[in-house]
Amino acid sequence: MGLFDKKPKIFQGVQAARIRFDSDSGSGDDDDWLGALNSRKRQKRGKLDDGRYVDPNRSLRHKKAFEHRIEGLRFIHAADVASLALKCTPVLGAKEDEVAVRLQYPSLQRRERYELVWGKDKIDAVHSIIAVVQHVADTYLTEDQAEPFTNHMTGIVRRLEKASNHRVQDLAAFKEALNEYNDRLWNLVKDGTITRNLDGRKELPRNFIAFILEQVYDRTVAPKVELLAKYENGTDNVYGELLHPFISSILVEKLQMTSDQVFVDLGSGVGNVVLQAALEIGCESWGCEMMENACNLADAQVKEFSARCLLWGIAPGKVRLERGDFRKNSRVHDALKRADVILVNNQAFTSQLNDDLVRMFLDLKSGCKIISLKSFVHDHKSASNDVGRTILEVEDMTYPEDYLEGLQAGLLVSE
Incomplete structure (x- = not known):
């Protein structure tokens, strides 16, 4: 079957103030995202008391830290x-x-x-x-x-x-x-x-993951955070951050990512989500950013993150950050072809960049899932040259407002 012999499905986010993800997502109702698609993975994974699934193949110990x-x-x-x-x-x-x-x-x-x-x-x-x-x-x-x-x-x-x-x-x-x-x-x-x-462990507590990431951020980004306030709205160069609970909810609870998968963040800012995916999931984690100040701070975070993981004795997934326009970066394009999950914080992207992204999606492998903060499908069904509407099927999702502070979120699934 070709990549688009069957329409991929995008779950587009809509703002839902004070609404939290359904804790009974395994019940088989409409809130159970990708239940059928993930059924095989669920059978292979352990289950915690709070309902989260655990990757049995995750190895937490950083061998060099104890040698x-x-x-x-x-x-x-x-x-x-x-x-x-x-x-x-x-x-x-x-x-x-x-x-x-x-x-x-x-x-x-x-x-x-x-x-x-x-x-x-x-x-x-x-x-x-x-x-x-x-x-x-x-x-x-x-x-x-x-x-x-x-x-x-x-x-x-x-x-x-x-x-x-x-x-x-x-x-x-x-x-x-x-x-x-x-x-x-x-x-x-x-x-x-x-x-x-x-x-003997296969997962890390959420509050512990957040603490390590905050240690890194407080030592690298926080002392220079004013450098991130120099970018203007109305362009593709707008800085914003996604919060730890949202990323955990999507990548771990809903998509149930595993350590053998590949994550790519397009427009990765200072690298917060890239580092979180590498630490929490243990997966190969890529990011690409074009704003110079954000790139410099992201590089500082990666260095500190690697050292902090050694201090804590924790083995993260491989991290790779790229600079520049992800539309023109060949290494990013190669990573996208292998990606299992892609994040696009495109809430403030121009329409041209969003259209270019849709065309990049044509090269994704079957089963790749895309989390977007803004729909790639035009609002008007009569819009001409709407590639997004041709290849994507849209369904709404909700999220708590304190996860994204008013942003929107979506999920694309290609089969």
């Missing part, structure tokens, strides 16, 4: 972006020569430097450190192993919180708890507990 310490590993320490030198204020009653601490991650890699300081729009050192300790306990340890970290009376998390309470501000107690955390985690890494536990 040896990579002396040349470079990453942006928290102290590089939030410090006394950057006019931040000491916390916990610390003097200037008492603010420096280090934080162990669940791998053999070196510890991150923090300064116990606070500054507006800067990394909150105390909050960040406590969050890392909590994520390590929740994600890398069994309930029994996590007891010294999470016990509600004597656990390390509780002691860190108590020492940083605004009424107490006990620097010595905070450092004592942090040092115990560092020592305990290091021993768990050295005796193989962390690697064994990671090998």
Whole structure:
């Protein structure tokens, strides 16, 4: 069967304020996106208590992270972006020569430097450190192993919180708890507990994924975010971001992407979605962006992302970012031919660019799914040269407004 012997189907988004995706999407009703198309994959995948399906072939452990310490590993320490030198204020009653601490991650890699300081729009050192300790306990340890970290009376998390309470501000107690955390985690890494536990997992908690991505963003994009405000509406050079919950809802819950698939983001901005797909799904993840400032920040994110994944001991999918016009990039065209899912944040694209995209879709493989933020089919059925209407079948979908902040979303399926 040729690619378009049968009309592909596009699920076009319409704004639906305060409407959330149906949690009973497996019931067989009209809200069960692509149920028939994904039935074979569902049979091969595990199922979590919350109904999400898990890729049984996903390998989470980053082997290099546990082989040896990579002396040349470079990453942006928290102290590089939030410090006394950057006019931040000491916390916990610390003097200037008492603010420096280090934080162990669940791998053999070196510890991150923090300064116990606070500054507006800067990394909150105390909050960040406590969050890392909590994520390590929740994600890398069994309930029994996590007891010294999470016990509600004597656990390390509780002691860190108590020492940083605004009424107490006990620097010595905070450092004592942090040092115990560092020592305990290091021993768990050295005796193989962390690697064994990671090998027993096939997925990562959503809040943990968001935390890693936020760590990367806070160290690379946030300090220079003003560079993204220089682009004008009315052109193809408009910057906007999609939120983590929306991407998870589409790629994982609805499309059930797996680690052996290929994802492509056309107009990838600073690379947020590309990195999320690589981390959350473990798939090969491509992006292409033409705005120079966004490209520069995306490159910085990729470098930090790779280093952060090593720190956390997590193996992401392969990431590849391209610069320039995706219509003219041969590597992007080759990736599109292999793609299983394509994202096009085309809400602000010109009509000409959207028409050019539809023509690019003619080369997609059977079964490729396209998520678009604006329909590729003209509003008027009588529109001439409407290639989109010729090759696409449209169906509406809904999404919560807090996922996209008023944008529209669609899904194209070619069979």
